Amino acid sequence: MPVPSLPAELTRSARAIAEAVRARRVTARAVVDHYLDRIARHDRVVKAFLHVDPADARAQADAVDRRIAGGANDGALLGVPVAIKDNLCTRGLPTTCASRILEGYRPPYDATVVERVRAAGGIVLGKTNLDEFAMGASTENSGFFPTHNPHDLKRVPGGSSGGSAAAVAAGLAPLALGSDTGGSVRQPGALCGVVGLRPTYGLVSRYGLVAFASSLDQVGPLALNVDDCTLLMDVVAGHDPRDSTSRRTSWSDLARGDGGGTKSGGTMSGNSGLAGLRVGIPAEYKSSGVDAEVRTAVEQCEQLAVAAGAKLVPLSLPLTKYAIPTYYLVVTSEASSNLARFDGVRYGPRDAALDLAATYAATRARFGDEVKRRILLGTFALSAGYFDAYYKKALQVRQCIAREFDAAFRQCDLLLGPTAPTAAFPLGEKSSDPVQMYLCDVFTAPAPLAGLPALSIPCGGTKAGLPVGAQLQGPSGSDARLLAVARELETRLALDLAPLEAPRG
């Protein structure tokens, strides 16, 4: 039986879906059926999802409909399906991190962010593909299959949250959660033409996020537009005693504009938009490595900011080029330690061998090449004789990069630049050269090192029709202000932010 499509105005806005379900103009069940139908028709070629359980999704929707029929119509995400990156634990649903080492694992608990999505009336629609353990920038490192960019199926969606970004862009889900360690929400957001936010470190709980690099990992929302991104932040952000790095600052204080902000007493007040704002334009973000079409699209954003009353502040962040080696030393060191727990003893398959050491080795042979490479790099960087030269040195440069951001935010209120140096690249182009793949993170790796919030918004496209993203970065705690500024830019850009009718190419 054909499933009736949702009205177009609902497919463009998760907030509109929640309002329509609340007002009983549409049932949660009809919303979920619409997205399940789109997944059935289009995910054969996009391959955004690793696991979808239609019966479970429909049961969640029916429960929401019963809840509303019973008079309980609160909840910011009533009937809104949310695609969940497969490194976030979902009770009873597979959670694999796209790794063969966790094949079949079903955690007995929900991550805090998943728990909050459900409590707000949201529907866990399915689990999305990623680079194995979130290690990559193209989703080609998935242990199962690569995801394709819905704007051009021969190209990558970015990564590591490539499944989440592709699902939203292709209209397979109205909202998604990803995780961002060095750009894994923002870069796929840019390459797929959707909004992605990396929150301030500690703002969103990581309880139930499978740890990759603990001093950097953050959970973040992906959405078709800034308003929906804000909607999901309103649900997932806030203190969680189960995450020892969780900040006490409440999200509602930040959102009101009195809790974050610039240590330097910058000129931003409340959540006003661009008027009177000092927008920093780092010279390094216009380097020769940035594709000309990307540069043009971002420069158009600069002009829109000026038209809105902002002042451009040219400045320099000379340490930018050291962020990649710094980031990769920190991330591999932490990963080598975090991934030691995957040994077949407590979760996932066990490849039993004669003794314990052989069992570890046999089980850990399930890791893919990039994961092994990073574990080895990190083990090396932490090993006796190399610790000071590599790991400790990287932590010192990290401090310098954080100080450089501090100094920049005394001159300006936020930074504007490209999210990624190029638009989506063809599948296979960089997969045999690790350093080339690492360079995708050149503009997204610095903010996590300093714990800063950053977001990517669609800011135009290339002649070939590929999306380009602009990145806004702000001081610690300025998330709500970044969203407000992004919203004004989005309005002035006036792009068509509807999901694709069907994947292309």
Add this chain to the structure above:
Amino acid sequence: MDVREAERIARLARLKLSDAELARVATQLTAILGYFDQLREVPTDGVPPASHPPDLRGPLRADVAAPFAEPAALVRESQGAEAEFFRVPRILE
């Protein structure tokens, strides 16, 4: 990094690599570490290492254990589950 060094690191990391993998990894890690060496250009004498985002102040709290709803369900996920224990191969003879 030569193949012997790669083998030593792999042993520390509890990874078993084939000879072909070891040769490939040694070449790749040498290239990556060579690229990382540019960090030496950054003067860092006296700079305190930042093992976490520098402005994060540890949100300390009382060390009180909180119950997990279903501890048995955690153990059941293991392929070596036996009652409430994880069974592993003998480690001492």
